Amino acid sequence: MNASDTPPVIEISGLSRKFGQKLALNNVSLTIPRGRVFGLVGENGAGKTTLIKHILGLLRAESGSVRVFGFDPVADPVAVLGRIGHLSENRDLPPWMRVDELLRYTQAFYPKWDRAFAEELRKQFGLDPAAKIKNLSRGENAKAGLLIALAFRPELLLLDEPSSGLDPVVRRDILEAIIRTVAEEGRTVFFSSHLLEEVERVADDIAMMFAGKVVLTGTLDDIKDSHHRLVLRFESPQSAAPKIPGVLSLAGSGREWTAICNGNRPEVIAAVARAGGKVVAEDTASLDEIFVARAGAKAAGKE
Amino acid sequence: MQLHITTDGVPIYLQIANQVKYLVASGRLAPGEEVPPIRVLAHQLLINPNTVARAYLELERAGVVVKRHGSGTYISDNGSPLARKERLKILSQRVDALLAEAAHLHIAPDELLKLIKERHQAMPPEENQ
Numbered sequence A: 001m002n003a004s005d006t007p008p009v010i011e012i013s014g015l016s017r018k019f020g021q022k023l024a025l026n027n028v029s030l031t032i033p034r035g036r037v038f039g040l041v042g043e044n045g046a047g048k049t050t051l052i053k054h055i056l057g058l059l060r061a062e063s064g065s066v067r068v069f070g071f072d073p074v075a076d077p078v079a080v081l082g083r084i085g086h087l088s089e090n091r092d093l094p095p096w097m098r099v100d101e102l103l104r105y106t107q108a109f110y111p112k113w114d115r116a117f118a119e120e121l122r123k124q125f126g127l128d129p130a131a132k133i134k135n136l137s138r139g140e141n142a143k144a145g146l147l148i149a150l151a152f153r154p155e156l157l158l159l160d161e162p163s164s165g166l167d168p169v170v171r172r173d174i175l176e177a178i179i180r181t182v183a184e185e186g187r188t189v190f191f192s193s194h195l196l197e198e199v200e201r202v203a204d205d206i207a208m209m210f211a212g213k214v215v216l217t218g219t220l221d222d223i224k225d226s227h228h229r230l231v232l233r234f235e236s237p238q239s240a241a242p243k244i245p246g247v248l249s250l251a252g253s254g255r256e257w258t259a260i261c262n263g264n265r266p267e268v269i270a271a272v273a274r275a276g277g278k279v280v281a282e283d284t285a286s287l288d289e290i291f292v293a294r295a296g297a298k299a300a301g302k303e
Numbered sequence B: 001m002q003l004h005i006t007t008d009g010v011p012i013y014l015q016i017a018n019q020v021k022y023l024v025a026s027g028r029l030a031p032g033e034e035v036p037p038i039r040v041l042a043h044q045l046l047i048n049p050n051t052v053a054r055a056y057l058e059l060e061r062a063g064v065v066v067k068r069h070g071s072g073t074y075i076s077d078n079g080s081p082l083a084r085k086e087r088l089k090i091l092s093q094r095v096d097a098l099l100a101e102a103a104h105l106h107i108a109p110d111e112l113l114k115l116i117k118e119r120h121q122a123m124p125p126e127e128n129q
Helices: A048-055 A078-081 A099-107 A115-127 A138-150 A168-183 A195-204 A220-226 A263-276 A288-298 B010-027 B038-045 B051-061 B083-104 B109-122
Strands: A012-021 A022-032 A037-041 A063-069 A085-089 A154-158 A190-192 A206-210 A213-219 A227-238 A246-263 A277-284 B065-068 B072-075
Touching: A022 A048, A022 A063, A022 A206, A022 A213, A022 B083, A037 A048, A037 A195, A048 A063, A048 A154, A048 A190, A063 A220, A085 A138, A099 A115, A099 A138, A115 A138, A138 A154, A138 A168, A154 A168, A168 A190, A168 A195, A168 B038, A168 B051, A190 A195, A195 A288, A206 A220, A206 A288, A213 A220, A213 A288, A220 A227, A220 A288, A227 A263, A227 A288, A246 A263, A263 A277, B010 B051, B010 B083, B038 B051, B051 B065, B083 B109
Parallel strands: A037 A190, A037 A206, A085 A154, A154 A190
Antiparallel strands: A012 A022, A012 A063, A206 A213, A227 A246, A227 A277, B065 B072
């Protein structure tokens, strides 16, 4: 599973994109290594889907470049799309088809389609072959989309908000599919999500997007190691959040406040002391807290 | 081996490592017992297999488990060299909670110590060791 010496599956550098006046992607650079699970997190409208559309070659890079398996997905779609299993955010399956027709139809596009595996997944997901797509529940529709993304054992599994709006049972199927895919040697998963709890469970690497920009990227372990949650206690009650340099976010009331900071513990502890407080407890921050702190700091223009 | 993973802060690999240490220290995992293969545990806990691999590596470095070539990962035969330290750590947390409660009830540590000895004397003989 350690494949850092092989070329990256996706390489994006300096990618920018405008929709009218709105800068949807702002100088995005990302490298997705082979054999790992990469989680892209951000709020709705942060630019995640726009980024995924560039990876699939559905949008042309206005500036900067996108390479998938070393190819430009717009110039060379055949070299790229046949190796990507993709689950789109809006699950655009043909509504008039039956499940078995959808499988036969999709199979025709992929020489490496594994019929036995497709059948195994269909049974596991409890999909009736005679059911019409338009009559499937939201969860079944997602599972049908996931099935056709997985059944040709793609080198890259690309999932856009796979768990969005689904019940816990279907979310479990999706997480299992991610884990199974990466456990098979050499395969790569790239998925976007706003469910940080899931990202924390399955991702090796993450990137956080905010307003079209990548504000933080790295291995999940490094990001967790470098962010701290400090509980601060002040000598006197504070009516507003005290100003402490180096702190990404501060929440609380009265004497006790919780701070999220990044890496610079000694300076923050010294700054807290100058503000009349001390650190009474210290812990690792959750990914959720880190994201909220980062997004908040970004919105307030602190970074 | 039943583990419980949360995503409220502590890195997941550390949660696994700590819980396995706890299970060994409390006797629920016996020396020589096999722990689940990486993929099986990853699937069971719904987490990345690399995370399980990292937890097992930490446990191997700490001497809690050993890898047997081509077979699997097992709890160390001699028990963990850290077992006593881990056991004391578990107990320390309970002692801290007891001391805090005693302080709230205005019971001095000397008096608490006396009480512990008295309760020990009062225990039935099979537990009184």
